[in-house]
Amino acid sequence: MQNMAQKNIAQTTQTPLTDCLLRLGDNALVLGQRHAQLCGKAPALEEELALMNVGLDLFGQARNWLGYAAELMAAERATDKVDADQLAFRRDAQDFRNLLLVEQPNGDFADIIGRQFLFDAWHVHLLDGLAHSSDPRIAEVAAKSLKEATYHLRRSSEWVIRLGDGTEESHTRMQRALNNLWQFTGELLQADEIDQAMLAAGIAPDLQTVATRWKATVEEVLEEATLERPSYDAWMYTGGKVGHHTEHLGFLLAEMQYLPRAYPDATVW
Amino acid sequence: MRPSGNHPSASIDNWPSSDLIGSDRSGLPRAGEQGDVDAVLAVLQHVLDPEVPVVSVVELGIVRDIDWLDERLVVNVTPTYSGCPATEVIEQHILEALVAAGYADPLIQRRLSPAWTTDWLTDVGREKLRSYGIAPPVGSASKRSLTGQSDPVVPCPLCGSEATERVSEFGSTACKALYRCRDCLEPFDYFKCL
Numbered sequence: 299m300q301n302m303a304q305k306n307i308a309q310t311t312q313t314p315l316t317d318c319l320l321r322l323g324d325n326a327l328v329l330g331q332r333h334a335q336l337c338g339k340a341p342a343l344e345e346e347l348a349l350m351n352v353g354l355d356l357f358g359q360a361r362n363w364l365g366y367a368a369e370l371m372a373a374e375r376a377t378d379k380v381d382a383d384q385l386a387f388r389r390d391a392q393d394f395r396n397l398l399l400v401e402q403p404n405g406d407f408a409d410i411i412g413r414q415f416l417f418d419a420w421h422v423h424l425l426d427g428l429a430h431s432s433d434p435r436i437a438e439v440a441a442k443s444l445k446e447a448t449y450h451l452r453r454s455s456e457w458v459i460r461l462g463d464g465t466e467e468s469h470t471r472m473q474r475a476l477n478n479l480w481q482f483t484g485e486l487l488q489a490d491e492i493d494q495a496m497l498a499a500g501i502a503p504d505l506q507t508v509a510t511r512w513k514a515t516v517e518e519v520l521e522e523a524t525l526e527r528p529s530y531d532a533w534m535y536t537g538g539k540v541g542h543h544t545e546h547l548g549f550l551l552a553e554m555q556y557l558p559r560a561y562p563d564a565t566v567w
Numbered sequence: 568m569r570p571s572g573n574h575p576s577a578s579i580d581n582w583p584s585s586d587l588i589g590s591d592r593s594g595l596p597r598a599g600e601q602g603d604v605d606a607v608l609a610v611l612q613h614v615l616d617p618e619v620p621v622v623s624v625v626e627l628g629i630v631r632d633i634d635w636l637d638e639r640l641v642v643n644v645t646p647t648y649s650g651c652p653a654t655e656v657i658e659q660h661i662l663e664a665l666v667a668a669g670y671a672d673p674l675i676q677r678r679l680s681p682a683w684t685t686d687w688l689t690d691v692g693r694e695k696l697r698s699y700g701i702a703p704p705v706g707s708a709s710k711r712s713l714t715g716q717s718d719p720v721v722p723c724p725l726c727g728s729e730a731t732e733r734v735s736e737f738g739s740t741a742c743k744a745l746y747r748c749r750d751c752l753e754p755f756d757y758f759k760c761l
């Protein structure tokens with residue numbers, strides 16, 4: 299019974315604004331968790347430090363977004379306590395609103411960098427728009443996150459170029475990663491009703507503008523990396539933004555949520 | 568601990584700003600109030616960053632505002648990075664230091680905007696970083712410094728040589744990058760521009 303009640307945290311309280319915040323928070327949380335899974339497993343010490351620090355930035359951003367979402371949900375329900383931790387650890391996969399791209403498994407280093415680059419190139423342009431949001435809380439979280447995301451993009455771009463324009467082996471792997479991940483990029487660029495509502499309210503930027511900038515960034519970096527850009531018209535998987543996920547998310551959440559779910563009354567970790 | 572009277576927002580305003588910051592700090596405190604702010608600053612000067620334990624929270628530039636709400640001291644603190652794991656610890660240390668100094672029930676508030684920038688590191692803070700073996704930020708924070716379009720020469724904090732190279736965009740914490748000196752061959756952390 300408790301699980302049923304917890305599962306409904308998201309479902310019973312969603313408005314376009316909380317949905318928008320869950321998308322932002324879940325993208326950061328799920329990608330951050332992918333980084334956390336690499337702790338102790340990165341190919342080199344320096345890259346381990348970098349991956350963990352990028353993940354930490356993302357967790358911090360997730361806490362800011364989900365914290366705001368939780369406040370709105372708690373105000374709406376007026377009774378139950380909702381906080382960022384509850385949203386992170388007590389929702390099931392179908393209640394997550396992250397992009398399919400960020401939940402894709404770690405694979406090899408080219409997969410990790412490819413996923414990060416495709417996301418960063420979108421994230422900076424989105425955050426740039428959100429920093430001018432009509433919602434001041436969103437604007438300040440976005441302005442803070444933008445600095446971090448800009449630096450993430452710098453790192454992931456450099457790696458895409460280094461691997462793409464590197465050895466035959468690194469080029470092959472980087473191209474393969476790109477080709478595999480490309481099918482999850484469609485929903486980054488396609489606005490749905492939530493995106494439209496946020497745009498109309500001046501809360502979030504036009505995704506078409508973000509898409510144009512994303513394409514420009516991707517094209518510039520891939521060209522320098524001597525990599526071939528897959529077609530924008532390729533068939534794309536979608537659904538992450540409305541809770542229809544690939545099978546990978548469930549496994550990620552099972553690991554991430556195990557402790558808080560096993561010990562729901564714990565107050566000290 | 569402090570004279571009575573209404574104190575308008577007493578901003579700390581001797582730090583340079585950049586166009587990234589969008590500074591909203593308005594004016595220096597009026598004469599007669601600076602003493603109160605100075606007394607608080609003197610306490611906070613002993614609260615050190617747990618990850619770089621030579622630099623105080625004041626020198627780091629994360630104490631953004633000192634004010635009084637009726638008789639209650641309010642200190643606004645901004646995090647360096649969204650995910651900085653030291654944020655809560657630092658706020659707790661500030662609270663403890665103020666209570667120990669006799670301030671009753673001080674309020675520590677977290678403020679995100681304007682976002683922290685390394686431009687707020689004081690000159691003394693920069694010098695302390697250098698003597699601790701961490702190269703302080705070179706130049707000021709800008710979009711170009713973040714995107715890597717203008718990578719500065721980072722002198723080695725150990726031997727002063729300018730023959731250095733970046734090994735990784737991240738060092739031991741999010742606020743640092745990892746460098747190596749080609750003269751003395753030592754690796755070192757660079758407190759990068761943000």
Ligand SMILES: [Zn+2]
Nearest residue numbers: 723726748751
């Ligand atoms: Zn040296």
